[in-house]
Amino acid sequence: MKIGVPKEIKPQETRIGLTPESVKTLVKEGHEVLIENNGGFEAGFENEQYIKAGAKITNSAEDIFNDTEIIVKVKEPQKVEVNMIRENQIVYTYLHLAAARDLTEGLIKSKSINIAYETVTDDNGRLPLLAPMSAVAGRMSVQAGAHCLEKNQKGRGVLLGGAPGGEPANVLILGGGVVGENAAIIATGMKAKVHIVDKSEERLKQLVEIFGDKIIPQQTDKTDLNKLVAEIDLLVGGVLIPGAEAPKLITKEMIKTMKRGSVIVDVAIDQGGCVETSKPTTHGDPTYIVDDVVHYCVANMPGGVPRTSTFALNQATLPFLVKLANKGYQKALGEDKNFLAGLNVHKGMVTYKAVANAFGHNYVDPGEAVKH
Numbered sequence: 238m239k240i241g242v243p244k245e246i247k248p249q250e251t252r253i254g255l256t257p258e259s260v261k262t263l264v265k266e267g268h269e270v271l272i273e274n275n276g277g278f279e280a281g282f283e284n285e286q287y288i289k290a291g292a293k294i295t296n297s298a299e300d301i302f303n304d305t306e307i308i309v310k311v312k313e314p315q316k317v318e319v320n321m322i323r324e325n326q327i328v329y330t331y332l333h334l335a336a337a338r339d340l341t342e343g344l345i346k347s348k349s350i351n352i353a354y355e356t357v358t359d360d361n362g363r364l365p366l367l368a369p370m371s372a373v374a375g376r377m378s379v380q381a382g383a384h385c386l387e388k389n390q391k392g393r394g395v396l397l398g399g400a401p402g403g404e405p406a407n408v409l410i411l412g413g414g415v416v417g418e419n420a421a422i423i424a425t426g427m428k429a430k431v432h433i434v435d436k437s438e439e440r441l442k443q444l445v446e447i448f449g450d451k452i453i454p455q456q457t458d459k460t461d462l463n464k465l466v467a468e469i470d471l472l473v474g475g476v477l478i479p480g481a482e483a484p485k486l487i488t489k490e491m492i493k494t495m496k497r498g499s500v501i502v503d504v505a506i507d508q509g510g511c512v513e514t515s516k517p518t519t520h521g522d523p524t525y526i527v528d529d530v531v532h533y534c535v536a537n538m539p540g541g542v543p544r545t546s547t548f549a550l551n552q553a554t555l556p557f558l559v560k561l562a563n564k565g566y567q568k569a570l571g572e573d574k575n576f577l578a579g580l581n582v583h584k585g586m587v588t589y590k591a592v593a594n595a596f597g598h599n600y601v602d603p604g605e606a607v608k609h
Contacts, residue, residue: 238565239270239271239304239305241270241302241304241305241308242271242273242301242309243276243301243308243310244273244298245310247312249519250311251543252280252550253277253543254329255270256548256551257277257286257289258290259551259558260272262555263562270292271295271300272287272292274294274295274297277547281544302321307326307327307561308326308328310328311540312331313331313332313334313340319340319347320343322347323347324347324349326347326350327352327566329354329554330353330354331355331370331507333353333355333507335480336507336509336595341598342596344581345587346585350566351580352576352580353480353581354550355479356589357557364415366553366557366579369546369549370539371414371475371477371504372416373542374416374504375419375420375422378420379427379471379473381523382500385500385502385524385531386531390524390531391498391531392499395470395498405430406430407469408420408469408472408473409434409465409471410424410432410433410434411473411486411511412435412475413454414435414440414475414477416473416475418447420504421448424473429471431451432452432453432455434462435455437456441456463491469499471502472501472502474487474503474504476505476511487511489514492512492514493528497530498530498531500532501533502533503533504538506535514527515532517534517535518535519537520541557576557579560573561576567608571607577603578603586606588600588601588606589603
């Protein structure tokens with residue numbers, strides 16, 4: 238198959254869909270790979286490395302969209318890219334459609350085949366292609382939050398780990414999944430006082446096994462979230478409903494009770510955010526203030542560390558891509574229910590229930606869709 242990797246064009250996004258090593262693997266399997274000129278440059282991958290791995294360098298994204306069967310990206314197609322997607326072309330990337338009506342409609346109209354990294358599952362119901370970027374975003378969330386708490390960033394002027402004579406900061410992590418666990422790794426390492434709120438008692442027990450008394454586990458329905466939010470310095474929003482819009486757990490009224498200069502890092506912003514006052518920001522202009530609370534809502538946080546992120550992402554996405562290219566999408570998806578869960582839009586049909594529900598479209602079972 239012909240596989241194309243365009244340069245990412247979302248603002249401040251410099252990851253790339255494939256590393257040179259991944260290209261080498263695909264070429265060995267007999268596939269042709271096209272990489273847009275300098276597509277990986279900002280992540281530290283040179284054209285020469287791709288050429289050595291067996292790729293062909295193209296001058297423009299148009300060349301790639303016009304001449305390949307599979308498009309491999311990192312972030313969701315931007316409007317100019319949606320207009321280039323051809324009927325029956327396979328798009329393999331993060332999509333986050335439940336929070337993106339225009340993109341969903343554009344992909345439906347294109348009659349392409351769209352597989353979202355973030356809804357591919359494993360046998361335990363986890364999300365293996367979302368996990369590596371959730372891990373990166375979780376770790377970055379505390380770094381970013383610690384920076385935003387500095388006074389010159391309009392924060393409270395609090396050091397996360399405190400100092401002799403000065404108490405450590407109070408950190409609240411909403412959600413104990415991959416984001417929450419990785420945020421806790423950094424927050425506890427920086428000696429902050431860390432609360433983790435999750436609805437699952439079993440998950441909280443697992444986190445206590447990992448972190449011991451370095452965290453304060455709290456079950457959602459047994460916690461006065463209003464009281465807790467008013468006491469913390471840094472809130473990390475890491476809640477997720479797979480493929481669906483994030484629930485708004487933190488209301489505007491709760492924001493008003495927070496300390497002046499406290500910080501929110503809403504990692505769930507890709508799926509609409511879990512804070513009512515959240516709106517997407519960029520690495521170039523990452524924060525804004527509502528009711529004296531600093532909001533950091535960068536929608537592509539792992540793009541800030543593109544080299545680390547590209548390696549981590551490829552480790553998870555490449556095996557599925559090899560299967561897709563070797564077998565064709567109908568066979569690859571048809572014989573693997575976990576991979577099939579990634580199919581969100583297929584030839585004009587919405588094949589992921591949460592996306593269909595979000596925008597009032599008819600839902601078509603993906604297993605039935607791929608037979609046609």
